[in-house]
Amino acid sequence: MTALRFIRPIIRRRAVPIGIGTLMIVFGAAGPEAPSASAKTFVVNKRGDPPPEKCTKGHCTLREAVIRANKDPNADRIVLPKRKPYRLRRLPDPLRPEQTGDLNVTGPVTIAHSGRGRAKIDAGCRDRIFDSDARLALRKLVLRGGCSEGSGGAILSRANLRVIRSRVVDNESAAGAGGIRAGLSATVTLRRTTIARNSANGRGGGVSFNGERLRIVVSRIAGNHAGCEGVCVAIEPLEGGGIYSSSPATIRRSTISGNVANDQGGGIANADELTVVNSTIAGNRTDASGGGIYGAPGTLTGLNGVTIARNRADADNSDPDSGGGIYADGGSDVVEARNTLLARNRATDGSAQDCFAPAPVGFTSLGGNLVTSAAGNCDAFFNHPEDLLRPQPRIGKLRRNGGPTATIALRKGSPAINQADAPGAPKRDQRGVRRANPDIGAYERR
Numbered sequence: 001m002t003a004l005r006f007i008r009p010i011i012r013r014r015a016v017p018i019g020i021g022t023l024m025i026v027f028g029a030a031g032p033e034a035p036s037a038s039a040k041t042f043v044v045n046k047r048g049d050p051p052p053e054k055c056t057k058g059h060c061t062l063r064e065a066v067i068r069a070n071k072d073p074n075a076d077r078i079v080l081p082k083r084k085p086y087r088l089r090r091l092p093d094p095l096r097p098e099q100t101g102d103l104n105v106t107g108p109v110t111i112a113h114s115g116r117g118r119a120k121i122d123a124g125c126r127d128r129i130f131d132s133d134a135r136l137a138l139r140k141l142v143l144r145g146g147c148s149e150g151s152g153g154a155i156l157s158r159a160n161l162r163v164i165r166s167r168v169v170d171n172e173s174a175a176g177a178g179g180i181r182a183g184l185s186a187t188v189t190l191r192r193t194t195i196a197r198n199s200a201n202g203r204g205g206g207v208s209f210n211g212e213r214l215r216i217v218v219s220r221i222a223g224n225h226a227g228c229e230g231v232c233v234a235i236e237p238l239e240g241g242g243i244y245s246s247s248p249a250t251i252r253r254s255t256i257s258g259n260v261a262n263d264q265g266g267g268i269a270n271a272d273e274l275t276v277v278n279s280t281i282a283g284n285r286t287d288a289s290g291g292g293i294y295g296a297p298g299t300l301t302g303l304n305g306v307t308i309a310r311n312r313a314d315a316d317n318s319d320p321d322s323g324g325g326i327y328a329d330g331g332s333d334v335v336e337a338r339n340t341l342l343a344r345n346r347a348t349d350g351s352a353q354d355c356f357a358p359a360p361v362g363f364t365s366l367g368g369n370l371v372t373s374a375a376g377n378c379d380a381f382f383n384h385p386e387d388l389l390r391p392q393p394r395i396g397k398l399r400r401n402g403g404p405t406a407t408i409a410l411r412k413g414s415p416a417i418n419q420a421d422a423p424g425a426p427k428r429d430q431r432g433v434r435r436a437n438p439d440i441g442a443y444e445r446r
Contacts, residue, residue, distance in 0.1 A: 039074035043081060049089045052099050062086045062121070066103045066111075075108040075135065080119035088123045101127035102146075105136050112139035118167065120144065123154075128171075130155045137162040146171035151208065152181030153198055160187045167194045168206075176202030176244070178224060186211030190219045192404060195242075199225040203269070204244035205259055214249035218404050221254065227262030227287075238262040239294065240269030241284055251276045253430050255405040257398055261286040264327070265294030266311060274301045278430045280407050280442045281325075282398045285312040288319070289356070290327035291345055295334040301326075303337040305426045307408050307441035309395060313356075314348040322347050322376055325354040328362030338366035339420040341441030342378070343393040354378045368421030370440045388440075390415040403431025407443045416440035 042055055042065040055064040062080065069076040080086060092101025102123070113119035118140045123129045125147040130136065136157060143166065146154035153171030155161065161182055168179045178198030182188045188209060195206040205224030207214070221242040241259030243249075249272070256267040256279070266284035268274070270293065281292040288294075291311030295301045314321035324345030328334035334357065342354035356376035357363055363381035370388040371378050379389050394414035401407045407430050410416050420438035428434050429444035439445055 039076050040069075040072060041077040041079060042068060043079045044086065045081075047082060047084060047086045049087055051090075063088070063090070063099070063103060066105060066109070067098055069109045070098070070105065070107045072107055075110065078109060078111045079114045080111065080121075080141070081114050083113070083115070083117050083119055085120040085122045088121065088129065089126065092127045102129055102131045105130060105132040105134050108135040110137040110139065111141065112137075113141060118142045118165070123147065125172075128152055128154060128156060130157070132157040132161065133159055135160045137164070138166050139164045140166060142167045142169065144170045147173075149174045151175045151177050151202070153178045153200065155180045155182070157182040157186055157188070158184045162189045163191070163193045165192045167196070168198065169194065169196045171198045173200040173202065176200050177204045177208035178226075179206045181208050182214075183210045187213050187215075189215045189217070191217045192219060194220045194222070195224065196220065196222045197224065202226065202238065204240045205261065206242045208240065208244045209249065210246040212247065214245055214247065216243075216249070216251045216254050218252070219254045220405055221256045221259065221267075223258045225260045227260065239264045241266045241286065242268060244269045244271070245274060246271035248273045249275070251279050253277075253405065253432075254279045255398075255407070256281045257283045257406065259284045261288070264288045264290050264296075266291045266313070267293060269294045269296070270299050270301050271296045272299055274299070276301070276303050276306050278305045278426050278428070278442050280307045280309075280398065280405070280430060281311065282307065282309045282408060283311065285315040287314065287316040287321070289313050289321040289323045289329070291315075291324045291347075293326045293335075294323070295326070295328045297330040297334070299334060301328075301335045303335065303340045304424065305420070305429065305442055306337075306340045307343070307443060308340065308345065308354075309343040309408055310398075311345045312347070312350075313353070317348055320348055322353060322356035324352075326356075328355070328357035330357070330359050330362065332359070332361040333364050334362045336364045336366060337369050337382070339368040339425050339438070339440055341393065341395075341416050342369070342371045343395055344372055347376075351375065355381060357381065366421070366424065368419065368424065368440060370416050370419065386419075386421055388415055388419060401431065401443065402433070405430065407431060408441070409443050410439055410441070410445045414439075414445070417445055
């Protein structure tokens with residue numbers, strides 16, 4: 001395996017402008033969500049949730065607009081012009097699924113706010129917000145108050161999903177995925193999006209994914225919880241406080257922080273192939289192994305220009321679990337790291353431990369890494385000639401240091417400065433700052 005597999009570019013597509021109007025035919029649009037010439041745009045002008053009727057120029061609720069768009073095979077658009085909450089208040093009725101409970105999406109559609117800020121959709125914990133079997137794009141929205149007895153507190157998607165410049169917050173699931181659950185043949189993209197304070201009694205407090213490919217770009221996954229409070233029975237393993245993925249996934253220029261799991265992987269639980277570039281994984285914790293990242297047997301996690309700091313494994317001190325920063329669970333080459341900073345991660349009783357693997361071949365270093373603790377054979381795993389073992393990394397707190405997401409700055413005199421593998425380092429850091437003589441981790445000190 002070469003480092004090239006961990007710096008594959010993500011194709012960026014140009015955003016399609018949102019038109020304003022009622023039943024407006026959109027011409028000449030382009031991009032992945034482009035409608036045909038006969039697609040329509042529906043403007044929601046009523047924020048309540050009465051028994052649905054027709055979506056007309058004088059009266060169109062969000063539910064009515066979704067029902068109307070489902071009847072059209074074209075990629076329609078639904079515009080939410082107000083920032084005030086659009087509340088879903090109809091309790092689910094299995095005999096009338098389209099008219100009650102969550103919003104059932106059966107035709108391709110884009111739902112977007114047309115002005116400054118974000119429009120809010122609040123389900124009031126009566127049901128989840130979206131149950132989608134068709135291509136769905138969400139732009140400039142806040143999704144909150146979704147609750148589900150099944151997977152996906154806010155969104156359950158079995159088709160392609162794009163969430164752009166949005167927030168998925170304060171949702172919960174009695175099964176997996178407090179925020180977003182996607183699978184089957186779905187490709188999911190989260191761009192400039194926050195997934196925060198969601199909880200699941202199962203895998204993936206924020207996101208659980210087992211579709212075609214997951215892409216997370218310039219986003220924040222923070223304060224999510226995969227696990228039980230008090231006495232409860234988990235429907236599935238409580239892995240991945242922030243993200244659980246059992247399909248190929250890519251994370252770029254994003255921050256995974258403050259997530260909690262009762263089982264493996266406080267920040268991320270990877271059960272397939274994961275690539276993380278120019279990102280920060282910090283302040284996550286688990287009662288089991290892998291405070292920052294847990295890599296399951298037979299999987300591959302590739303890291304380049306990543307900062308993994310102040311994560312905690314075995315947070316409840318109940319078992320001798322390991323891997324405060326990363327746990328590579330057996331096999332060979334479970335984790336391949338380049339230009340990555342592992343600093344001040346901890347395990348049982350708060351002891352310093354940046355990484356652990358039960359087999360001596362769990363990690364492969366591609367050079368330019370810095371670890372702060374030799375515990376757990378971390379010094380033996382990171383033994384490339386260009387690797388460093390330095391107990392004092394001289395790093396700051398997780399905070400806004402410029403750029404769209406929080407980062408951990410390198411302080412003056414940090415041993416990570418100018419020590420990355422220059423040919424293999426990303427050209428810019430997490431904030432978008434150009435790297436000259438590159439530093440180790442996601443932050444480039446100017």
